[in-house]
Amino acid sequence: MKKLLVFSFLWCCTCAPAEGPSTIAITNAKIVTVSGQVYAKGTVVLKDGLIEAVGDNVTAPADAWVVAGEGMTVYPGLIDGLSTVGIPGAAPAGAGGGRGGRGAGTQAQTAAPAVPAAPAERSWGPGDRPQTTSWLLAADELQAGDRRVETVRASGITTAVTYPTRGIFGGQGSVIDLVSGEKPAEMVLVPAVGQYISMSGGRGFGGGGGFPSSLMGIIAYVRQLYLDANHYKLVKDAYASNPRGMQRPEYDRALEGLMASQRFLLPANQTIEIDRMLRFGAELKTISPTPQSMILYGARDAYRPDAVELLKKANVPVLLSLRWPAPPARNADADDSNETLRTLIERDKAPSAPAALVKGGVKFALYSDGTDAPRDFQRAVKKAIDAGLSREDALRALTIWPAEIYGIADRVGSIEKGKIANLVVTKGEIFDDRTQIVMVFVDGKKYVPEPPAAGGRGGPATDEPGAGGDR
Amino acid sequence: MKKLIPSILVALAPLAAETFVIQNATVMTEGPKGIFKGSVVVKDGKIADLGEKVMVPAGATIIEAGGLYLIPGIIDCHSHIAGSGGINEGSVSVSSMVNIKDIINPDDISIYRALAGGVTTANILHGSANSIGGQTLPLKMRWGKSAEEMIFAGATPGIKFALGENPKRAGNPQGGRGAIGAIQIQARYPATRMGVEDVIREAFNDAKAYKAEWDAYDAKLAKGEHPIPPRTDLKLQALKEVLENKRYVHVHCYRADEILMMIRAADDNGFKVRTFQHVLEGYKVAKEIKEHGAGASTFSDWWAYKIEAIDAIPFNAALLTKKGVIVSLNSDDAELMRHLNTEAGKAMKYGGMSETEALAMVTINPAIQLGIDKTVGSIEPGKDADLVLYDGFPMSDFAKVTKVWIDGTQYFDRDKEVAEQAAKDAEKQQLLDKEKSAQRPQTNRRPNQ
Numbered sequence: 001m002k003k004l005l006v007f008s009f010l011w012c013c014t015c016a017p018a019e020g021p022s023t024i025a026i027t028n029a030k031i032v033t034v035s036g037q038v039y040a041k042g043t044v045v046l047k048d049g050l051i052e053a054v055g056d057n058v059t060a061p062a063d064a065w066v067v068a069g070e071g072m073t074v075y076p077g078l079i080d081g082l083s084t085v086g087i088p089g090a091a092p093a094g095a096g097g098g099r100g101g102r103g104a105g106t107q108a109q110t111a112a113p114a115v116p117a118a119p120a121e122r123s124w125g126p127g128d129r130p131q132t133t134s135w136l137l138a139a140d141e142l143q144a145g146d147r148r149v150e151t152v153r154a155s156g157i158t159t160a161v162t163y164p165t166r167g168i169f170g171g172q173g174s175v176i177d178l179v180s181g182e183k184p185a186e187m188v189l190v191p192a193v194g195q196y197i198s199m200s201g202g203r204g205f206g207g208g209g210g211f212p213s214s215l216m217g218i219i220a221y222v223r224q225l226y227l228d229a230n231h232y233k234l235v236k237d238a239y240a241s242n243p244r245g246m247q248r249p250e251y252d253r254a255l256e257g258l259m260a261s262q263r264f265l266l267p268a269n270q271t272i273e274i275d276r277m278l279r280f281g282a283e284l285k286t287i288s289p290t291p292q293s294m295i296l297y298g299a300r301d302a303y304r305p306d307a308v309e310l311l312k313k314a315n316v317p318v319l320l321s322l323r324w325p326a327p328p329a330r331n332a333d334a335d336d337s338n339e340t341l342r343t344l345i346e347r348d349k350a351p352s353a354p355a356a357l358v359k360g361g362v363k364f365a366l367y368s369d370g371t372d373a374p375r376d377f378q379r380a381v382k383k384a385i386d387a388g389l390s391r392e393d394a395l396r397a398l399t400i401w402p403a404e405i406y407g408i409a410d411r412v413g414s415i416e417k418g419k420i421a422n423l424v425v426t427k428g429e430i431f432d433d434r435t436q437i438v439m440v441f442v443d444g445k446k447y448v449p450e451p452p453a454a455g456g457r458g459g460p461a462t463d464e465p466g467a468g469g470d471r
Numbered sequence: 472m473k474k475l476i477p478s479i480l481v482a483l484a485p486l487a488a489e490t491f492v493i494q495n496a497t498v499m500t501e502g503p504k505g506i507f508k509g510s511v512v513v514k515d516g517k518i519a520d521l522g523e524k525v526m527v528p529a530g531a532t533i534i535e536a537g538g539l540y541l542i543p544g545i546i547d548c549h550s551h552i553a554g555s556g557g558i559n560e561g562s563v564s565v566s567s568m569v570n571i572k573d574i575i576n577p578d579d580i581s582i583y584r585a586l587a588g589g590v591t592t593a594n595i596l597h598g599s600a601n602s603i604g605g606q607t608l609p610l611k612m613r614w615g616k617s618a619e620e621m622i623f624a625g626a627t628p629g630i631k632f633a634l635g636e637n638p639k640r641a642g643n644p645q646g647g648r649g650a651i652g653a654i655q656i657q658a659r660y661p662a663t664r665m666g667v668e669d670v671i672r673e674a675f676n677d678a679k680a681y682k683a684e685w686d687a688y689d690a691k692l693a694k695g696e697h698p699i700p701p702r703t704d705l706k707l708q709a710l711k712e713v714l715e716n717k718r719y720v721h722v723h724c725y726r727a728d729e730i731l732m733m734i735r736a737a738d739d740n741g742f743k744v745r746t747f748q749h750v751l752e753g754y755k756v757a758k759e760i761k762e763h764g765a766g767a768s769t770f771s772d773w774w775a776y777k778i779e780a781i782d783a784i785p786f787n788a789a790l791l792t793k794k795g796v797i798v799s800l801n802s803d804d805a806e807l808m809r810h811l812n813t814e815a816g817k818a819m820k821y822g823g824m825s826e827t828e829a830l831a832m833v834t835i836n837p838a839i840q841l842g843i844d845k846t847v848g849s850i851e852p853g854k855d856a857d858l859v860l861y862d863g864f865p866m867s868d869f870a871k872v873t874k875v876w877i878d879g880t881q882y883f884d885r886d887k888e889v890a891e892q893a894a895k896d897a898e899k900q901q902l903l904d905k906e907k908s909a910q911r912p913q914t915n916r917r918p919n920q
Contacts (some may be wrong), residue, residue, distance in 0.1 A: 215556020216573050216605060217560040217568075219569075336857070
């Protein structure tokens, strides 16, 4: 028994992808199932990548590799509801943003336009399908060698909903398990879960990159694309039923990608953006030729009662960014005269948003948004807990709730018989300062995180979701 | 700490509409009652009664306004406040697919500042980078309300056109030669005034073809057929609405020649220009503007900031008025917007307008231009109770706004604002201190504290 444990640790220290035993039992550990009870001293059995059994009167099968779980706690693997992990180079630099009155965008047209990165690609209108790769599937963009997989997994994240995020219509997200394998396909849980829409675009404002160059331009473009999809479907259906004597509709991959999406994600941070995007999303749903549901991401202002009320009323699930707004670096004689009371309140209150959403009965999940390196991640979640979120709800917001939002709660998000064997094993309660993540199981394969190294932060997963407002 | 949020919300929430009487004020109605000293009764958000003597409804709140002046809420026919993410879609010269309505930013502090300057309604326009800009609409300055709640209900929406230097220069940093130093960029058409006219005419050729397509479809529908509808094109849809007289055209312009060009282009295509904006050389073609039936919305005395604005005179507003054109004075600017009252006052000096004529240019005249004069623009029974109380003659430099109502709801109160300032400053300092103490390395921390 003891020997086995030592052996297993040695084997892990090589950090080779797990080609371990097909049956594993973690015994005598505290087990937080999330969906059901907490077992003070229980056993969970993993077989062929699935959870075979869990409970306090479960015995380890004879052929199982046994992990002695005394003093350890087992949680379901965490789910990052919006990420770019697995797609190297996908994360754009976080665009600045924030509150204020009329911003630079107002004057941008009279100033010399920013030098465009690719002048040849200048778009002259919606017909050019600018900044659109709606047909891209994250699953097809995955690279097995993405080193971030290991870093993110060390935070206890076993599953991520990863998106191509470039441009306005970035593409369709995929649910992936963070296994280190030879083939990216091994990672894919669900190949297509929804369309990532950004309101800040990839090229920035100023007109140098062509249409659209303003927030209202982006909104008009998104609306036009949905209208076009609607018309496209009408024409296609008519042609399919009777092609004789009818000109064939021209194939449009941008519209095909849009129609293949069962959900769309819209960004909103400030309350006015939440209001704006909830209304816009409701409009898009009525235009869309195929049934689509909506998810809102960002939601920084969700600490405000008016924002919670809007979300509750709209009954739209929320992905809440864990990248809390931070004060600027200051020296002793820093000039704070430009800080508005509103910004200060926002920075003070933002981490209380998860607690406010729980209280308001809004369905939400937390997403890392660039804080997915272990230390950052733990700190970010801890901030929300310190601001009133219960530990249980913090865990739910990173397990069963994202699973429910994406309709995958039948396979991940809790420790239940038959679900995928994704687990986090800790010493100490999860999300505490001194918690140690001892091992992580993904698809029943065991990984032991390396002790945290300095640096190595990933970029933020998304652009400033703030809809480009007031920049 | 917990108190912070509620206190802010309370400060933002305007007092709900109630029945009240403003009495003993000098009332400049801009309506049939002219100027008189007396009372105005407000009920259910509307003006119920006014006169030297009025019946005070039971339970009405009395607002004593002896020595104060009451005017209709100021209307700014040309503003760019309260938008998010840019006010120009400057990438293309026909951007009629974009709509200011999509980007209303009710959090813009300029709204509150405009309110403090007596403005209750503003026509929020797209910028002037494009020959045909975006769709526009008037807002009421209901500070603290949502974007939807700011929209002036029932007002005809508009669209911004622009002539001259701005649309020909946008996207063409070197006069259309298409280069910044060694870097080639694709220049945007048009780069000349001729080109601007061509872009507008071409756009309407497309719009007419688009309209014909839809009209044919509608006719088939009416006959009980089930054809596939044409593709909805947001860009042409807005221009179709112009052709159908469902959307006002507000044209940014300066020179007399381009104003005449625009009138010809509109006549040829069968639509009307609702207002010429800036229209600094309007005095040269006042007769033609009048004949076309357009209004003129100009500056009081702001010019020479570029070549095409060189030939302006401060008598422009008065001369246009004399020729029978409905004239308004606008701000085009968040700062100027705060003192449109004194902009109107300048017309009394330049052109010898009466105080009623001058004040009309920031109240009833812009209301007429925006087609909202049935509900706002003057103090008359049945109109919206959009009212501004000044502590002195409203067109004086020294007059201060003391209270502003929109739909009978008070949105600004100078005394309250001044009284709350100290508490807001204290809140801010407290938060700053808290943040700074958290940022400081906490080495001096003693245990158990």
